[in-house]
Amino acid sequence: MSVVKKKKHVSKKNKKAWRKYCDITDVEEFLEDQRLEERLGKFETKPDSELFVVDTQGDVKNLEEDVKPTFVSAKQRKRLQLAATPKCYEILLPSSKVEDPNKKRNHVNPVGFKPTALSKISEKRRFAKGIYEKKLQEVKKNRKMELQKKKKMKKARETFKLNLWGGDVPEIKGIPETLCDEFISSEAQLHNVLPVQRIRPKPPPPKTVTRAAVETPHPGISYNPSYKEHQELLQEVVNHEQKLMKREAHLLRVTNKMFRKVTATEKENQWHEEMSEGLPQPHNPADNPTQSDADTDDEYKAVNPPVQNKKKDHKARRKQREQIEEREKLKRQKIEKKKITDLYRLRKLQSSILKTEERQKEECTKRSSKRTAAAATALPALNAHKINKKEPDFIDPEQLTGDLMHINSKTNLLRERYESLQRRGALAGAKLMMKKKRKVKSYFKPGHKVTDQEIERYITRSAGKKVSLNLSFIKVAKL
Known part of the structure; x- marks a missing residue:
């Protein structure tokens, strides 16, 4: 249920x-x-x-x-x-079958459906001016241009004589002819190109680096060199050391030796002189014993004695005026003479200017050629560290043995090969980083269960090391 x-x-x-x-x-x-x-x-x-x-x-x-x-x-x-x-x-179509409740709805035409009187007058004016005809002509012109562009594109596709690597000309990249000028930079030219026509510049081709071969050592480094080769190597080493000494002396001259050394007493005397400048000096009769006693009397003497106002007569004034006129005349004559000499010197100045300009041009071309040659043979900069040049090796005549049994090798072969690879640009230049070794102190941990044997064992193990022991604790442990 x-x-x-x-x-x-x-x-x-x-x-x-x-x-x-x-x-x-x-x-x-x-x-x-x-x-x-x-x-x-x-x-x-x-x-x-x-x-x-x-x-x-x-x-x-x-x-x-x-x-x-x-x-x-x-x-x-x-x-x-x-x-x-x-x-x-489809959303705009009516999906409902419901009839319109107001069947007698008035139909309203949209704006611009029926021309007004004002619009008719404006259209007549446009027809009279020929605006519509101009628009038609522009439309026809644009259509023709589009058709021509399409035809050109088709022709370019059909022809196979296009130079793919000849795109360095500015006109090909879409730059207007008005901007193709040597005074306008390439950045400014590309800035005015349309974004559609703008082409990214091609990256430069990879540089083929021709590395130098492994440097052969100087024959004077041999364990049994000839006298001439050994002397040549010695001369190279001497020249290298002289350069270093000259550089060191220059640095010393422009830094420390620029300032003269002063002793403590001289410094103190200078300070006293500077501080007592302008103050009245105390009279010391021992300094000037020949001075008479009459001078030492407390008589008032003026610093600036009175001067008599002697008037110049007519003769003195005339002579003074004549001297001034003569001086001015000589001055003007010198100026005129200098003008004439400068006119004659124009040719000389022009020739000297031309010579200096030619010399400057030659120097500029030499520098540019040297720079280009150095850039062509330069190795790639793999990092920021600069690689030091190889210093010449040298063996003292006393250490020359003459046989391979008693030779002493000064250089490390692995290090030498590594440095040669750096100099030839195969490896990046490294910087030697020396880490400081920390001084670690060892302590003996005291405890109530420590025996004498453990203490002795620790002392023997830490022999020859700096060890800080708690001697008071050892005494207690022994007791």
């Missing part, structure tokens, strides 16, 4: 309680069906042709086996899709 549940009596005083405890699913389903019928139409009103389909093909599987599918090209598929409405406009 089906158990009938007892209905719960719940208060429905508020709207919230009505929503919570009332079951309205049947009402919602009815309303949904009604809306669907309004959109698609009622089944009673629809004809049978819309509701039912007459099967005239039979089983699809048997037909597929007999009839082969016809191939439809992409062009035909696109043409068939032209008749159908695009998916982007």
Whole structure:
């Protein structure tokens, strides 16, 4: 038997309680069906042709086996899709079958549908001016230009005489002819090119580095060299050392030796002189014993004695005026003479200027050629560290043995090969980094269970090392 549940009596005083405890699913389903019928139409009103389909093909599987599918090209598929409405406009189509409640609605034409009186007058003026004709001509001109561009593109594709590596000319990159000038930089030229036509500059081809061969050592380094070769090597070493000494002396001269050394007493005397400048000096009779006693009297003497105002007579003034005029005359004569000499010197100055210009040009060409030669033979800079040049090796005549049994090798072969690879640009230049060794102190950890044997063993093990022991603890342990 089906158990009938007892209905719960719940208060429905508020709207919230009505929503919570009332079951309205049947009402919602009815309303949904009604809306669907309004959109698609009622089944009673629809004809049978819309509701039912007459099967005239039979089983699809048997037909597929007999009839082969016809191939439809992409062009035909696109043409068939032209008749159908695009998916982007399907939302705008009316999906509802609900009739318009206001059947007598007035149709309002959009703005610009019907020409106004003002628009008619403006159009007449345009026709009179020939604006529409100009637009037509521009459109025709643009079409012709597009056609010509397309033809050129087709011709360029058909012709196979195009130089792929001849793109360095500015006109090819799309730069206007007005900007193709030597005074305008390449950056400014490329800046004015359209973004579509702008081409990135081609990277330079990889540089083929011709490395020098392994340096052969000087024959004077041999364990049994000839006297001449040994002397040549000695001369090279002497020249190298002289250069280093000269450089060191120059640095010393421009740094330390620029300032003279002063002793402590001289410094103190200088300080006293500077501080006592302008102060009255104390009189010391021992400094000037020949001075008479009359001078030492406390008599007032003026620093600037009075001067008599002697007036010049007419003769003295005339002579003074004549001297000034003579001086001015000589000055003017010198200026005129200098002008004449400068005119004669013009040719000499011009020739000297031409010579200096020629010399400067020659020096500039020499420097540029030297720079280009150095750049061509320069090794690639693998890092920021500079590689030092190899210093000449030398063996003292006293250490020359003459046989391989008693020879002493000063250089390390592995280090020498490593440095030669750095100098030839095969390896990056390294910087020698010396790490400081930390001084580690060892301590003996005291404890109540430490025996004398352990202490003795520790002392013997740490013999020859700097060890700090707690002697007070050892005494206690021995006790």
